[in-house]
Amino acid sequence: MANVIKLRKGLDINLKGKAAEDKVAPGLTDDFALVPDDFPGVVPKVIVREGDHVLAGQPLFADKINSNVSFASPVSGKVTAVERGERRKVLAVKIVADARQEYVDFGVREVSELTGDEVIEALLHAGLFGYINQLPYAVSASPSVHPKAIFVSAFRDMPLACSFEFELKGNEKDFQTGLTVLSRVEKTWLNIGIHQQSQALRTAENVELHIFDGPCPAGNVGVQINHLCPVNKGEVIWTVDPTTVIFIGRLFNTGKVDLRRTIALAGSGITRPAYMDVKVGMSLGAILEGNMVRSDHVRIINGNPLTGRRVLDHAYLGAHTSEVTVIPEGDNVHEMLGWIMPRFKQFSTSRSYFTWLFGKSKEYDLDARIKGGERHMIMSGEYDRVIPMDIYAGYLIKAIITGDIDRQEQLGIYEVSPEDFALAEFVDSSKLPLQKIVRDGLNLLRKENA
Secondary structure (H helix, E strand, C coil), X not given: CCEEEXXXXXXXXXXXXXXXXCECCCCCCCEEEECXXXXXXXXXXXXXXXXXXXXXXXXEEEECCCCCCXXXXXXXXXXXXXXXXXXXXXXXXXXXXXXXXXXXXXXXXXXXXXXXXXXXXXXXXXXXXXXXXXXXXXXXXXXXXXXXXXXXXXXXXXXXXXXXXXXXXXXXXXHHHHHHHHHCCCCEEEEEECCXXXXXXXXXXXXXXXXXXXXXXXXXXXXXXXXXXCCCCCCCEEEECHHHHHHHHHHHHHCCCCCEEEEEEECCCECXXXXXXXXXXXXXXXXXXXXXXXXXXXXXXXXXXXXXXEECXXXXXXXXXXXXXXXXXXXXXXXXXXXXXCCCCCCCXXXXXXXXXXXXXCCECCCCCCCCCCCCCCCCCCCCCCCCCCCCHXXXXXXXXXXXXXXXXXXXXXXXXXXXXXXHHHHCCCCCCHHHHHHHHXXXXXXXXX
């Protein structure tokens, strides 16, 4: 029987606009792009030129640090632009997709006969290895450093998150193959939520299964690692998104890089919140076409409201994005007397508003305002109430801000990723950008230890 781990710290935010378990079709488009910023820690070197014709699975750019790590095109078509920003930073490699898709054939492989090194080589050759992340530093993994374990969290519990159980339907075989492939490299841990009943998850083979029961962020892979296999200095753990496991399974079952995925289209700014079958790198304009309540005074988020990136509708679906959400911006809201009003439609963790009387079932239509400016840090223990990890979160943030590397290491920076501080950022009375602070701290540690 799987081990059940009960977590008590955390916070569930019940937002309006959850995706119904039904599918809608995206708008027609041939506009795709792969964005290097979707792969943390990667310094891209473009290996195609404008005007080149590429097949699905053919590499578009590689990592300058790990030159054997490349990133495959999600579609076949013509490279129309290599978009660059300041200091010639590569922002996106854009492709106009062919009407009839063609794939690089990497060959079907018998997983049971492969060694761990052969698995890594196959993923590198197909341009999929870069989808695997690692702790410490929360960046794309390096193939030259062997992990002590591999973690897959099939439990998504951020606000408006995509249900992986719904996404898994029809992909059970590829998911199991992907888990088996990863287990050839190192011991693989599969973690699910207490309410997930899918047999493909509950009876998964070649993995060690654990069940987590608790409020958000129990689904964060960093939280799970902290409770099952903590990361010490000098150790590496690979973390793999469950959709990436499906991508890997398809590669070995079909010999093709097939980056189709199911995402949730959610939020109060969506006319009909539902699920949608898309490909990585698809234009968000096509995804949102005809599905937004209005186009003004809304925020489009590539991801969920807590950890996603604010984008415009001409952006592209992220490589790790499992939901696209639209919420009110709040820039047109003018409240008389502001905070002194009872606010019967607002959410508060401190019972400042009377909405706590309605219980956990009430849905909230929250906007993007932070309702206050940045101020001095208050050591009230509010971070620790929503971060179920064995760390002193407030002191770690202070150490990162002051640049005290020794103190950061002592306080467990190697175990965390920015998403672990998303809820703390939401409840923070000091209005600090905690996820950015943690990312800056991890980047500094990575640079120092290089």
